[in-house]
Amino acid sequence: MSNTPLLKVTEARKVFGGLVALDGVSLSIGSGQIYGLIGPNGAGKTTFFNVITGLYAPDGGRFELQGKTYSPNAVHRVAEAGIARTFQNIRLFPDMTALENVMVGRHVRTHGLHHGVFGAILRSKAFIQGEQQIRAQARELLDYLGIARYADSIAKTLSYGDQRRLEIARALATEPQCLALDEPAAGMNATEKNLLRETLERIRQDGKTILIIEHDVKLVMGLCDRVTVLDYGKVIAEGSPAEVQRNPKVIEAYLGSGATHG
């Protein structure tokens, strides 16, 4: 295996007016890792996500996916390049069924004339086969996330945990190399969190790389191979979960300066 990191971000910078939200953030994620991005509220984690996935245009930095630079200036192109994401506050297509949500995820990997307007109107053989394939793949993904029984339910009627799972299924449908999850465990109870951990480990075993923002320190420590800690838009620590946990700067950022001296 080559040593090229799957996702490498160098000196990412993002400024909102006078606020420097990201001040030269660099990180490098190896293929097949589960990589944690943590930090106190307002540290810039979600901004970093929005920058690497093209939602916010960066004010500087170099972005490489599998050794190739990509420019995060259009969200749909980032998805095409191979980064799929979920959102902190779930963003499903609420009035579509769970299955249709995942089918939309196949959009970016289904091209060609027969998938366009003419294929659809003429119902060409290739179109029908393509649709059947999209449907089958979407069902498979729902099954993979354990929510196949809700395939025909309207997305907004699913429970909170299932909506989070559906969002992951939809992201996986785009065949990403890197799956970026923004607080996937938010609002989940202990059982759901355990289930999530199993799911993420399975996704990793199946060859995906995962970048995860998470507040639940226990979950991050148990799950991630490496962790980067952000505070005020800067990287304050990087390393294995155990290393990071002992880092005085991290303790200070989370608990205040008194904690290290007391």
Next chain:
Amino acid sequence: MHWGNVSIPLTRRNAILAALAVGAALLILPFIVGLAGNAWIRILAFAMLYIMLALGLNIVVGYAGLLDLGYIAFYAVGAYMYGLLASPHLFEQFEWIRQTFPNGLHNSIWLVVPLSALLAAVFGVLLGAPTLKLRGDYLAIVTLGFGEIIRIFLNNLNAPINLTNGPQGLSKIDPIEIAGINLSRPIDVFGLTIPSVQLYYYLFLILTVLVIVITVRLQDSRVGRAWIAIREDEIAAKAMGINTRNVKLLAFAMGASFGGVSGAMFSAFQGFVSPESFVLMESIVIVAMVVLGGMGYVPGVILGAVLLYAIPEALRYVAKPLQEAIFGNELLAPEAVRMLLFGLSMVLIMLYRPRGLLSARRAT
């Protein structure tokens, strides 16, 4: 079930039987209403034109969730395109046209229908391109302006070069001719005289069925899902790799093309077009058809179009005698009754069925 499909068990056999029954009823319908006069068949024919318009707008408003208050502009584009290509106006105005087409401009329906769809689609993209970043109220205002711009252009493009003949409009527009049958003359089939309006009704019916088939097929496809995804959550749609710019433009173009075809048919049917057929009120009525019937749901949109077109038309014939019978004289002009009912129905729909008369009933 797929998005937007009815929840009754829809086996292929049932669907075909239902389609045959409805088809037969629609074929026979003009013979029945024709007994009360050709004016009623004319109402049916116009209802078809409005169904096409409403289904076209449904793609933009119902599927892609982009509020378009200037949709009538595409109807105008189609109508004027046919009017210009099939009336003596350009022939009389331009020397080079007289020389190139010594017999005048007459065009076959096989050319006109695709061309009107195409031209309207181009205008759809023209409207769509500058409004891509707008949503909701802002988009509505720009599209409203676009609709007015088209009408004002048509009104004023009679100088310095007389292109549209201004407010006087285009007259002497050719009727449609298919396979040697001129639709403006009645024909005899097995001793049965079928009047001209009824021939047009059948033509419009065929086109409407075509538009319905295209709509339903698009809805259940990758393109249709992308439209609905944009309506549901544009950012999430982008994150799924949907190129929202292209997909929105496609919605504008597809929607406009239905309007263009409908407009061309209107022009041929009337034999005359003028800018006053394309006022803002028409755009609003079409939006109301889509909203009242059920946004994004084909049977709902069809119902909305029929109700909002046919009922006010019927009122013209019924309102006066009815009022005279009840009150002894006519208290309200049919137009006033029409607007009253229109407003009342919108208020009631918003109160009691905010998703429209018929909406996709979905299992939860």
